[in-house]
Amino acid sequence: MRLTRRAFGGAITASALAGTSTAGLAQDHRQGRLHIPRYGAALCSDGTRAILSGGAPMGAGRTETHFHSAKLATVETVSPHTLEQRFVANGLYPRANHAAVWMEDRLWLLGGRTRDGTETRLVSETERIDLGSQAIWTGPDLPVPLIHLSAASFGRSIFVFGGVFRDPADSSRKPVGRVWECAPPHDRWVEREPMHVAVGNASAVVADDRIWLIGGFDQAEAHAVTQVYDPVADRWSMGPPTPIPLSAHGAAGAEGRVFVFGDYTDQSSVLGFDIRTGDWRALDAPFTPRRHVRAVAVGDRIVVAGGNRSSLAPATDAVESFSIGLLNEQFDR
Numbered sequence: 190m191r192l193t194r195r196a197f198g199g200a201i202t203a204s205a206l207a208g209t210s211t212a213g214l215a216q217d218h219r220q221g222r223l224h225i226p227r228y229g230a231a232l233c234s235d236g237t238r239a240i241l242s243g244g245a246p247m248g249a250g251r252t253e254t255h256f257h258s259a260k261l262a263t264v265e266t267v268s269p270h271t272l273e274q275r276f277v278a279n280g281l282y283p284r285a286n287h288a289a290v291w292m293e294d295r296l297w298l299l300g301g302r303t304r305d306g307t308e309t310r311l312v313s314e315t316e317r318i319d320l321g322s323q324a325i326w327t328g329p330d331l332p333v334p335l336i337h338l339s340a341a342s343f344g345r346s347i348f349v350f351g352g353v354f355r356d357p358a359d360s361s362r363k364p365v366g367r368v369w370e371c372a373p374p375h376d377r378w379v380e381r382e383p384m385h386v387a388v389g390n391a392s393a394v395v396a397d398d399r400i401w402l403i404g405g406f407d408q409a410e411a412h413a414v415t416q417v418y419d420p421v422a423d424r425w426s427m428g429p430p431t432p433i434p435l436s437a438h439g440a441a442g443a444e445g446r447v448f449v450f451g452d453y454t455d456q457s458s459v460l461g462f463d464i465r466t467g468d469w470r471a472l473d474a475p476f477t478p479r480r481h482v483r484a485v486a487v488g489d490r491i492v493v494a495g496g497n498r499s500s501l502a503p504a505t506d507a508v509e510s511f512s513i514g515l516l517n518e519q520f521d522r
Contacts, residue, residue, distance in 0.1 A: 217515035218475050221272035226506040227261060228497040231289035231298065232439070232483035239267040239485050239492040240296055240320075241274075243284035246504050260285045260303060264296065264318065267494065269487040269510050278323045281316050288340035290347050292375075295319055297328060299349060300335040311336055311355055329377050332369060337389030341400050343420045347371040349378070350402055350418070353389040364388055364407040368418070382423045386414050392440035392484075394447050397464050401428065401447055404435025411436035411453060415462070429467040432460060439484030441491045443513045446520065448472075450493045451482040461520040472519040477507040489513050 227244030234240060242264045260283035265274045280298055287301025296318045303312050311334035317326045331349065338352030349369045353362050366387030369378040388405025395401075402416040413435065415428035437453040442464075449460040456478035461470050479496030494508045 217512040219270075219272055219510040220477070221508045221510075223495065223506040223508050224265075224274060225261065225263070226504040227285075227495050228479075228481040228504040229285035229287075229301075230261075230483055230495045231284075231287050231301075232485045232492070232494055233289045233291050233296070234485045234487045234492075235291045235294075235296075235320075237487065239269060239487050239494070240277075240289065240291065241265050241267055241483075241494055242280060242289050242296070242298055243287055243301065244495055244504070245285040264320070266320075267492055267508060269490040269492050272492075272508055272510055274508075277320045278318050278325075280318065281325055281327075282312060282314060284312060286336040287312065288338050288349065290340050290342040292317075292342050292347055293345070295326075297340075297347060299340050299347075300331055300338045300352065302336050310334070328375065329371060332378055332380070333365065333367070335365065335389075337406070338365075339391045339393040339402060341393040341395050343395055343400060345373050346420065347375070348381070348393075348400060348418070348420060350393055350400075351384055351388050351391060351405065353408065362408055364405075370420070382418075382425055384416055384418075385425055385427060386412055386416060388412055388414075390436045390438075390453075391416075392435075392438055392449065394440050394442040396442035396447060397445065401442070401462075401464070403440050403447065403449060403462075404431055404438060404452075406436035406453070410434065429462070429469060431462075432469050432471065433458065437480040437482070439482040439493055439496075441484040441486040443486045443489075443491065444517065446517065448484070448491060448511075448516050450476055450484050451478070451480050451496060453480045456480050456498065459519075461516060463520070470520055472516065473522075474511060474516060474519050477505070477509060479505050479507060486513070491516065 230244030262283040264278040284301035313334040315328035335352035339350040364387040368381040391405030411434035447462040482496035
């Protein structure tokens with residue numbers, strides 16, 4: 190049978206819903222299953238839906254099968270209330286360990302790693318996707334091919350923070366502390382004030398007119414840092430350190446707080462941070478332990494998707510949705 194794009198979309202939607210009950214949609218914590226397990230995906234929101242793109246279904250440690258598992262180019266939306274998934278587009282490049290933002294009614298995909306034939310390479314190309322028409326435009330290339338980069342939209346600008354690049358001198362991977370802004374007409378990247386601590390695998394969250402960069406890994410160790418960027422003044426400051434070093438986690442902001450899920454080492458970790466008081470607290474939220482997870486706030490909920498438990502294991506198909514009320518209750522206990 191020929192599987193058209195429309196038929197494929199219907200098939201994966203049905204598959205995603207198979208493990209999710211429609212009863213009790215207002216409950217504080219919902220669990221579902223991704224139709225394709227993946228880690229190193231990107232997750233952002235258009236204000237009403239979570240948008241999941243790319244990722245890889247197999248850990249790099251499985252050398253005998255990792256090559257054949259490839260990377261994904263699919264883009265799906267996830268309902269924050271039902272966890273229903275719908276296929277909406279294919280990107281130009283299969284990507285993993287990339288970043289994504291929503292800007293002016295289009296999805297931007299930034300950096301990551303891809304595969305050209307038998308070669309894996311880091312990506313400098315960006316693309317903009319109209320999810321309604323599935324039209325794709327190329328954007329300005331990143332100044333440096335990057336994986337494990339962080340990105341955020343602020344006003345009409347896109348900011349890219351840090352990441353990891355491959356040194357052409359010796360092919361080693363090194364952390365980046367550089368910051369770039371892409372402002373209207375969105376045709377070039379301009380370098381801004383560098384980060385205090387050069388890291389990849391951090392999480393960028395917009396809250397209180399600033400961008401909060403949580404944790405990160407410098408290719409030697411994870412860091413218990415909160416770096417705070419003022420995009421108007423182009424100035425960095427240091428916020429209260431995180432309770433534990435964090436890497437390969439997901440974070441989302443809501444109602445003056447930042448919530449952080451997972452960690453490379455402490456995979457069951459769920460943390461809350463109050464921006465106004467500077468307090469960090471461990472939460473007892475019902476989170477499925479994993480790393481290389483992504484999180485995004487959508488309305489009154491936070492969606493957490495994907496991840497893995499080990500480089501030797503397949504990626505997880507876990508997708509969860511938490512009410513912000515539940516997380517605030519956990520924080521205030």
